[in-house]
Amino acid sequence: xxxxxxxxxxxxxxxxxxxxxxxxxxxxxxxxxxxxxxxxxxxxxxxxxxxxxxxxxxxxxxxxxxxxxxxxxxxxxxxxxxxxxxxxxxxxxxxxxxxxxxxxxxxxxxxxxxxxxxxxxxxxxxxxxxxxxxxxxxxxxxxxxxxxxxxxxxxxxxxxxxxxxxxxxxxxxxxxxxxxxxxxxxxxxxxxxxxxxxxxxxxxxxxxxxxxxxxxxxxxxxxxxxxxxxxxxxxxxxxxxxxxxxxxxxxxxxxxxxxxxxxxxxxxxxxxxxxxxxxxxxxxxxxxxxxxxxxxxxxxxxxxxxxxxxxxxxxxxxxxxxxxxxxxxxxxxxxxxxxxxxxxxxxxxxxxxxxxxxxxxxxxxxxxxxxxxxxxxxxxxxxxxxxxxxxxxxxxxxxxxxxxxxxxxxxxxxxxxxxxxxxxxxxxxxxxxxxxxxxxxxxxxxxxxxxxxxxxxxxxxxxxxxxxxxxxxxxxxxxxxxxxxxxxx
Amino acid sequence: xxxxxxxxxxxxxxxxxxxxxxxxxxxxxxxxxxxxxxxxxxxxxxxxxxxxxxxxxxxxxxxxxxxxxxxxxxxxxxxxxxxxxxxxxxxxxxxxxxxxxxxxxxxxxxxxxxxxxxxxxxxxxxxxxxxxxxxxxxxxxxxxxxxxxxxxxxxxxxxxxxxxxxxxxxxxxxxxxxxxxxxxxxxxxxxxxxxxxxxxxxxxxxxxxxxxxxxxxxxxxxxxxxxxxxxxxxxxxxxxxxxxxxxxx
Numbered sequence: 001x002x003x004x005x006x007x008x009x010x011x012x013x014x015x016x017x018x019x020x021x022x023x024x025x026x027x028x029x030x031x032x033x034x035x036x037x038x039x040x041x042x043x044x045x046x047x048x049x050x051x052x053x054x055x056x057x058x059x060x061x062x063x064x065x066x067x068x069x070x071x072x073x074x075x076x077x078x079x080x081x082x083x084x085x086x087x088x089x090x091x092x093x094x095x096x097x098x099x100x101x102x103x104x105x106x107x108x109x110x111x112x113x114x115x116x117x118x119x120x121x122x123x124x125x126x127x128x129x130x131x132x133x134x135x136x137x138x139x140x141x142x143x144x145x146x147x148x149x150x151x152x153x154x155x156x157x158x159x160x161x162x163x164x165x166x167x168x169x170x171x172x173x174x175x176x177x178x179x180x181x182x183x184x185x186x187x188x189x190x191x192x193x194x195x196x197x198x199x200x201x202x203x204x205x206x207x208x209x210x211x212x213x214x215x216x217x218x219x220x221x222x223x224x225x226x227x228x229x230x231x232x233x234x235x236x237x238x239x240x241x242x243x244x245x246x247x248x249x250x251x252x253x254x255x256x257x258x259x260x261x262x263x264x265x266x267x268x269x270x271x272x273x274x275x276x277x278x279x280x281x282x283x284x285x286x287x288x289x290x291x292x293x294x295x296x297x298x299x300x301x302x303x304x305x306x307x308x309x310x311x312x313x314x315x316x317x318x319x320x321x322x323x324x325x326x327x328x329x330x331x332x333x334x335x336x337x338x339x340x341x342x343x344x345x346x347x348x349x350x351x352x353x354x355x356x357x358x359x360x361x362x363x364x365x366x367x368x369x370x371x372x373x374x375x376x377x378x379x380x381x382x383x384x385x386x387x388x389x390x391x392x393x394x395x396x397x398x399x400x401x402x403x404x405x406x407x408x409x410x411x412x413x414x415x416x417x418x419x420x421x422x423x424x425x426x427x428x429x430x431x432x433x434x435x436x437x438x439x440x441x442x443x444x445x446x447x448x449x450x451x452x453x454x455x456x457x458x459x460x461x462x463x464x465x466x467x468x469x470x471x472x473x474x475x476x477x478x479x480x481x482x483x484x485x486x487x488x489x
Numbered sequence: 490x491x492x493x494x495x496x497x498x499x500x501x502x503x504x505x506x507x508x509x510x511x512x513x514x515x516x517x518x519x520x521x522x523x524x525x526x527x528x529x530x531x532x533x534x535x536x537x538x539x540x541x542x543x544x545x546x547x548x549x550x551x552x553x554x555x556x557x558x559x560x561x562x563x564x565x566x567x568x569x570x571x572x573x574x575x576x577x578x579x580x581x582x583x584x585x586x587x588x589x590x591x592x593x594x595x596x597x598x599x600x601x602x603x604x605x606x607x608x609x610x611x612x613x614x615x616x617x618x619x620x621x622x623x624x625x626x627x628x629x630x631x632x633x634x635x636x637x638x639x640x641x642x643x644x645x646x647x648x649x650x651x652x653x654x655x656x657x658x659x660x661x662x663x664x665x666x667x668x669x670x671x672x673x674x675x676x677x678x679x680x681x682x683x684x685x686x687x688x689x690x691x692x693x694x695x696x697x698x699x700x701x702x703x704x705x706x707x708x709x710x711x712x713x714x715x716x717x718x719x720x721x722x723x724x725x726x727x728x729x730x731x732x733x734x735x736x737x738x
Contacts, residue, residue, distance in 0.1 A: 440539050446591045
């Protein structure tokens with residue numbers, strides 16, 4: 001009894017206020033007027049000097065969006081969002097397309113420094129052993145700096161803000177934009193199509209193995225501003241790229257909307273590894289504030305033998321609605337989804353994946369680890385389907401949930417659908433609690449309660465952490481420990 | 490030295506320990522024998538600080554300091570070690586990682602410097618060899634898929650790394666075959682020293698053939714009923730616990 005009461009007491013004390021990225025940057029910004037209309041869509045398009053076809057594309061999305069309704073099927077609960085009460089465009093004032101870092105507002109550079117993100121290449125280069133990571137930094141709606149571009153361009157890799165790609169590489173953008181996530185896909189993706197402001201564009205030419213990790217850091221700063229990035233990555237035949245995105249936001253009392261779209265295209269024999277460390281502000285200990293993270297991420301294994309893998313470590317956001325998926329179109333293509341979703345406080349997570357088997361002998365693998373603490377709700381929602389022609393499709397799914405305390409919930413909602421008799425789907429799921437036996441055993445050996453919990457949780461998520469690029473795995477491990485601080489009982 | 494004075498412990502409404510007194514001097518190996526359900530495991534958990542037991546009266550002194558108010562990891566750092574009857578599995582955590590975390594956590598709380606990897610590896614290689622533990626086993630997740638004997642040896646390995654002041658062996662012999670029993674006992678005997686004491690909890694004389702106690706205590710109905718030398722264990726082997734249990738429970 002005593003142990004139970006103490007558990008409850010400890011959980012009640014959870015300090016999600018310990019969010020370390022909660023600072024704001026005092027910087028002048030230029031905003032579009034509040035609200036959404038055709039004029040605003042045109043305003044954004046004009047700000048970006050976009051060609052006519054893209055303006056029309058946006059307007060079509062906007063008109064379509066007006067007829068759509070917010071999806072209600074996810075296990076999340078939040079007050080209605082007033083879409084006319086948001087800013088849809090915000091840019092740091094002094095930096096319309098800086099030519100070099102020297103032109104970037106120093107205040108902004110300091111922000112990225114605080115986040116531990118090296119934007120100055122010489123700094124990254126100074127560390128002798130350190131592997132190079134090219135970074136695109138997106139601040140509110142605008143990309144502020146992209147590093148290592150010259151070195152990348154030597155091998156033909158294009159890594160730039162998508163707004164720039166629209167101007168410099170229109171043929172690629174026009175061919176692939178919206179080809180994985182159609183304009184009409186879903187409420188948030190359609191909204192994003194109408195108002196997306198920036199994001200990263202990557203093109204890896206045939207046969208090229210991208211010589212370094214590519215990475216984008218998203219930072220929401222402005223109040224009442226929706227952030228709508230658009231990322232498009234194309235791996236041409238026989239190429240390889242590993243890409244990482246990181247996300248943080250200041251502490252704000254009001255909720256902020258984030259509705260991004262990520263599209264991946266892998267052509268014949270190409271491989272894309274996409275990793276996310278998502279740490280948007282989760283709200284305070286009473287559940288006030290935090291980011292609404294409504295994101296559409298999809299990869300298209302368009303070519304034969306292509307391979308897309310999603311790895312995500314999700315610790316942030318007040319509400320998460322996110323299902324990075326793979327369309328396994330090419331014969332022998334492979335899709336993977338490795339996920340760690342940690343929820344604490346009053347966070348609500350509804351996340352998972354879709355593996356859509358269209359081609360012959362396509363394989364997919366799903367490993368999902370959900371950890372719920374505090375009053376949070378953590379749902380895995382996954383769909384695996386094999387279409388009529390998906391001869392020999394294989395899927396393996398493993399979903400494990402770990403509960404800490406007794407006021408949180410873990411839910412697993414699998415949808416399996418096969419129209420081909422030769423398809424083989426396996427699904428394993430477990431739900432467990434950190435046992436008192438395990439905690440006591442570790443503590444008897446000298447570990448404090450928090451050290452013991454971190455150790456046990458890290459053991460629980462190890463298979464997935466191993467899928468992350470080395471330098472980010474360490475970061476992710478720390479992040480998980482911080483997210484669960486004070487959640488133990 | 491550990492001194493347990495007038496210890497009363499309940500779980501919920503049920504009284505388990507009823508005014509238990511016990512002293513184990515430095516360098517001494519004390520055995521506690523007694524029938525099932527008499528509170529032997531409760532005693533080991535209360536000394537080491539497990540949650541869920543209400544201590545209503547009494548104290549547990551380690552070198553004169555009452556440790557009952559301390560957290561389990563604080564007691565561990567002061568030198569209390571419990572070899573578990575059923576060592577716990579920790580999936581995904583490599584044994585080596587766990588051992589290093591434990592050793593360094595204790596060093597930290599004693600204000601000592603943490604061991605660096607080369608020093609730690611040297612230490613662990615020596616200790617493992619003595620217990621016939623293969624280094625490959627240390628790469629596996631802690632106790633996951635280990636046999637009963639391997640789990641017990643792993644606990645003794647931890648004890649030899651952590652070098653406690655006071656070691657409790659809670660029915661370490663349960664589930665061990667004769668070879669494993671010998672290896673485990675030798676491991677414990679190697680740790681005997683003038684400034685370390687042990688409490689060996691067991692049902693059977695057999696373990697005491699290998700780990701020779703200085704004193705033997707008979708425990709029943711939540712307290713120590715009789716104290717003697719090693720001969721008391723032999724006596725019990727013949728007569729059983731009938732005399733101590735009284736009316737059939």
